Amino acid sequence: MKRFLGILCFVVMISGCDDGDLILEDINFDDAPVATCDNNAIIYKLNEKEALLLELPEVVFPSETKTQEITIGGKIRVVYRFFNGTVKKENICETIPPVTPIVVDQWTANAGGKIVIKSTPIKSTDATNNSTKITGYNHYIVLKNITFQKTNGTQVYDEFIFGDYTTSVTSIPFAFTKTLGQCATTKQVYNFINSEALTLNAIEANLIKNEVTPLNAPRTALLGATTNSLIYSSYTGGILTENYFCTTTPPTTPTLFQEWKAANGVANTEGIIEVTTTTFGTGFKHTIVLKKVKMVRGSDDFYLGDNFIYGELITN
Structure with missing residues (x-):
């Protein structure tokens, strides 16, 4: 009996011991669209009381097929925030955000991870003659080798799909007359x-x-x-x-x-x-x-x- 109690206490002790690196919490923004602020360099996804933010000053979303790999650090930040109420665009983009909801926790990605942006054209087709026009660009964003610093340890992702962010372009007019x-x-x-x-x-x-x-x-x-x-x-x-x-x-x-x-x-x-x-x-x-x-x-x-x-x- 004493041996059994000793084993039970050992199991309980192990279960109660948390070094902060073993608890994995799910980050799920699969159904959330990517949005952007008009007055700063933040693009984000919102999910009820959560927000996943990318701060990308001086990063250009190009109007051409291109792949960029940006290193996290300095002004380039990835932040995961928790709020005590439903979060909206105003909580992310306004210079003076609303009083509520308030941030109750925050994970910040350590320096050294990568933000990979693959930009490709979006085209429309004219069914009458099969001509095409480039109307915008899709920017597929993936976070690689990301380590979030949490209040109770760290959480690591080899790859985390942030999602698709689209930008529009002015279509090439081709408004020529027929006189050469x-x-x-x-x-x-x-x-x-x-x-x-x-x-x-x-x-x-x-x-x-x-x-x-x-x-x-x-x-x-x-x-x-x-x-x-x-x-x-x-x-x-x-x-x-x-x-x-x-x-x-x-x-x-x-x-x-x-x-x-x-x-x-x-x-x-x-x-x-x-x-x-x-x-x-x-x-x-x-x-x-x-x-x-x-x-x-x-x-x-x-x-x-x-x-x-x-x-x-x-x-x-």
Whole structure:
């Protein structure tokens, strides 16, 4: 009997002994959306009386496909807070938060862990011509090698999925008219409006000729990196004019903001230029159609559609 009591006391003593590292508490924000404050660098998730906060000053959520790995420490913080009532955005974002609810406990991630952000484009598709537009970017956030310092020890995560945070972008307008211009010397064809331009460069000599094309038999060529290269450019700091094109040295303003280049064409498949020539008064009208063209910048792309009418070029 004494032996049994001794064993029982030993078990009770072990059960009552907590070194602070053995108690694991579940952090569950699976159903909570990611939100952001308008006046600071905090993004967060709320779950009734709990809040999971990422403070990310000077971290940029890019408008391009990109993976960032940010080390926790200094101004970069990960905090898990407990409140004595239902927590709302005002408790997180306001400079002077409401009096209630109040924070009753807080876990803070130790320095050295990583915040990994994978940014990828969000696209919309036009069902009429299958063209696509990038409307925003999704930023998938994962916390890696995280150690939370708690009031009663630590809690470690090799990987903790924070979730998806989305940002919107201004869609590329592509608001061009159908009137094309051409440089006399380089033969570059261009279309522009306001602060955007779409140029067709180093065109094959036999593509645009003052000869009427047979019915349903346009001249064709493939887009390429050097010959028949198609480039979309947008600018800041001014409005484009006719004088911007056909000069040996382009003007310093407006300033190039971003540039997208067409992917190389594949015979009978994609990246195809079609030119149909008809008479126009004493001259000729060349209607240029771009078929199944994908525009690329870095790892991102968008699709001009199955048939994109580039425009009409008048020559004499």
